[in-house]
Amino acid sequence: MAGTSSSTDVTDKQAARGGRRTIVTGGAGFLGSHLAARLLAQGDEVLALDNLVTGSEANLEPLRDHPRFRFVRHDVTVPWKGSAERVFNLACCASPKHYQSDPEKTVRTCMEGSLNMLRLAHRTDARIFQASTSEVYGEPEVHPQKESYRGSVSPIGPRACYDEGKRCAEALFFDYHRVHGTDIKVARIFNTYGPQMQLDDGRVVSNFIVQALRNEPITIYGDGSQTRSFCYVDDLIDGILALVDSPRGITGPMNLGNPVEITVLDLATRIIALTGSRSRLVRRPIPVDDPTRRCPDIGLAKETLGWSPRVPLEEGLRRTAEWFERKLRDGRQVPEITSAVA
Ligand SMILES: NC(=O)c1ccc[n+]([C@@H]2O[C@H](COP(=O)([O-])OP(=O)(O)OC[C@H]3O[C@@H](n4cnc5c(N)ncnc54)[C@H](O)[C@@H]3O)[C@@H](O)[C@H]2O)c1
Numbered sequence: 001m002a003g004t005s006s007s008t009d010v011t012d013k014q015a016a017r018g019g020r021r022t023i024v025t026g027g028a029g030f031l032g033s034h035l036a037a038r039l040l041a042q043g044d045e046v047l048a049l050d051n052l053v054t055g056s057e058a059n060l061e062p063l064r065d066h067p068r069f070r071f072v073r074h075d076v077t078v079p080w081k082g083s084a085e086r087v088f089n090l091a092c093c094a095s096p097k098h099y100q101s102d103p104e105k106t107v108r109t110c111m112e113g114s115l116n117m118l119r120l121a122h123r124t125d126a127r128i129f130q131a132s133t134s135e136v137y138g139e140p141e142v143h144p145q146k147e148s149y150r151g152s153v154s155p156i157g158p159r160a161c162y163d164e165g166k167r168c169a170e171a172l173f174f175d176y177h178r179v180h181g182t183d184i185k186v187a188r189i190f191n192t193y194g195p196q197m198q199l200d201d202g203r204v205v206s207n208f209i210v211q212a213l214r215n216e217p218i219t220i221y222g223d224g225s226q227t228r229s230f231c232y233v234d235d236l237i238d239g240i241l242a243l244v245d246s247p248r249g250i251t252g253p254m255n256l257g258n259p260v261e262i263t264v265l266d267l268a269t270r271i272i273a274l275t276g277s278r279s280r281l282v283r284r285p286i287p288v289d290d291p292t293r294r295c296p297d298i299g300l301a302k303e304t305l306g307w308s309p310r311v312p313l314e315e316g317l318r319r320t321a322e323w324f325e326r327k328l329r330d331g332r333q334v335p336e337i338t339s340a341v342a
Contacts, residue, residue: 019043019044019045019068020043020044020045020085020086021044021045021047021083021084021085021086022039022044022045022046022047022084022085022086022087022088023046023047023048023049023080023082023084023086023087023088023117023120024036024039024046024047024048024049024088024090025049025050025076025087025088025089025090025091025113025117026049026050026055026076026089026090026091026092026131027046027047027048027049027050027055027060027071027090028048028050028052028055028056028057028059028060028071029050029054029055029059029090029091029094030055030059030094030192030194030196030197030198030233031090031094031131031189031192031233031236031237032048032050032055032059032088032090032091033048033055033059033060033063033196034194034196034233034234034237035088035090035237035240036048036060036063036069037062037063038237038241039088040063040066040068040069042241043068044068044086045068046063046068046069046070047070047071047072047082047084048060048069048070048071048072049071049072049074049076049080049091050071050073050074050091051073051074051075051076051091052073053093053098053105054093054094054095054098054198054201056198057071059196076089076091076109076112076113076116076117077105077108077109077112077113077116078116079116079119079120080116080117080120082120083120083123083124083126084120084121084124084126085124085126085127086126086127086128086129086244087117087120087121087126087127087128087129088128088129088131088240088244089113089114089117089128089129089130089131089169090131091109091113092106092109092110092113092131092162092165092166093106093109093162094133094203095198095201095202095203096158096159096162096202096287097201097202098201098202099161099162100158100159100161100162103158103160103161104161106161106162106165107161107164107165107168109165110162110165110166110168110169111165111168111169111172114130114168114169114172114173115172118172118173118176118182121176121182121183122176122180122182125183126183127183127184127185127244127248128173128182128183128184128185129184129185129186129187129240129243129244130169130170130173130184130185130186130187131187131189131240132166132169132170132186132187132188132189132252132253133162133163133166133188133189133190134188134189134190134191134255134257134294134296135153135159135162135163135166136151136153136163136166136167136170136188136253137149137151137152137153137188137291137294138151138152138153138154138163138289138291139152139153139154139289139291139292140152140291140293140294143293143295144259144261144295144296144297145255145294145295145296145297146255146297146299146300147188147252147253147254147255147297147300151167153167154289157288157289158287158288158289159288159289170186170253173186174186174251177251183248184251184252185243185244185246185250185251185252186251186252186253186254187239187240187243187252187253187254187255187256188252188253188254188255188256188257188296189231189236189256189257190229190231190255190256190257190258190294190295190296191203191204191205191228191229191230191231191257191294192230192231192232192233192236192257193205193206193230193231193232193233193316193317193320194232194233194234194316194319194320194323195233195319195320195323195324196233196323197320199324199327199328204228204264204267205230205267205271205317205320206320206324207219208267208268208271209271209275209317209320209321209324210324210328211279212271212272212274212275212277212279212321213275213277213321213324213325213328214279214328215277215278215279216279217279217280217281217282218268218271218272218279218280218281218282219282219283219284220264220265220268220281220282220283220284221264221283221284221285221286221287221290222283222285222286222290223265223283224263224264224265224266224268224281224283225263225264225265225292226263226264226286226290226291226292226293226294227261227262227263227264227292227293227294227295228261228262228264228267228294229257229258229259229260229261229262229294229295229296230258230260230262230267230313230316231256231257231258231309232258232309232311232313232315232316232319232320234311235258235309235310235311236256236257236309238307239256239301239305239307239309240256242301242305242306242307243256243301243305243307246304246305250304254300254301254304254305255296255297255298255300255301256296256298256301256307257296257298257309258296258309258313259295259296259297259298260313261293261294261295262313265281268281270313270314270317271317271321274314274317274318274321275321
């Protein structure tokens with residue numbers, strides 16, 4: 001399934017097999033692997049590019065023998081010389097634990113990775129999607145967050161490599177659109193969860209579920225009153241595809257997420273009840289710059305795309321917990337979880 005990094009003819013071979021030639025960067029990650037599966041199901045030729053820093057070939061296992069699918073291990077900070085009709089730029093570690101472990105690389109992935117993919121899109125006249133983030137709003141002073149809100153981000157804190165990297169990527173996308181007329185689509189994704197998250201990647205839903213299933217203490221940062229809004233992965237992929245299929249003039253940035261807000265403490269309590277866990281809650285100091293409130297205003301996506309999430313939190317958590325239960329039953333060695341930051 002995996003090829004070498006600098007292959008230039010992969011997309012030409014795809015073209016020979018028919019189907020819309022699509023590149024998904026970060027294709028072995030949580031969202032990228034779900035997106036690749038959906039694109040294949042709708043008839044596209046999919047090339048997944050990923051350096052596997054947080055992604056995993058296991059996520060692509062169900063796709064590996066598909067005749068219209070190809071995976072190449074490739075780092076997006078290195079230009080990709082192939083062509084495409086559509087590019088989905090998802091490459092970037094999304095969990096604070098991972099993006100903070102190599103902040104310089106995070107900035108480079110956001111900036112150089114986006115630039116390389118924008119150059120490819122410009123060169124081959126492709127439509128290009130950017131997976132931006134609610135983190136561009138930082139510690140928000142308005143609630144819920146609308147796209148017109150410009151954000152309150154610390155440029156020097158430990159989250160800045162990601163938050164500012166993603167803000168810079170947005171700037172590059174809109175400059176390419178203004179200067180070169182590049183056909184861009186930018187979504188600001190709010191917390192999304194579901195099967196195929198890494199067991200130990202430090203995101204709050206996956207960590208709470210795994211801790212609950214193992215009856216381990218569940219770590220709450222601060223008093224747990226900080227809020228998040230959690231979107232089930234299938235809903236998010238519907239939103240991404242609706243945005244990318246929308247008319248050319250619709251560029252975003254557009255919020256995609258679930259506007260139902262819940263405290264982190266309430267989330268932990270629900271997961272304990274759902275899994276019948278004996279886990280107790282343990283408190284830790286709140287990390288620097290951890291946002292206190294996070295909730296999307298999705299009015300623009302509703303009005304423009306007719307999109308809104310459909311999977312209720314209880315249902316999404318149930319599906320996710322079942323998936324993690326099966327994964328843990330596989331008996332794979334999984335590192336102990338030490339932190340959970342949304
Ligand atoms: N899941 C969410 O809640 C969420 C929220 C906001 C934004 N996003 C964005 O969506 C995208 C996907 O997030 P995810 O949740 O699937 O995270 P993930 O960590 O599971 O996936 C990211 C993928 O990118 C790959 N990657 C990282 N750096 C790379 C590089 N330099 N070259 C090639 N591949 C690289 C990783 O190996 C991984 O497979 C990210 O850009 C993230 O910022 C996700």
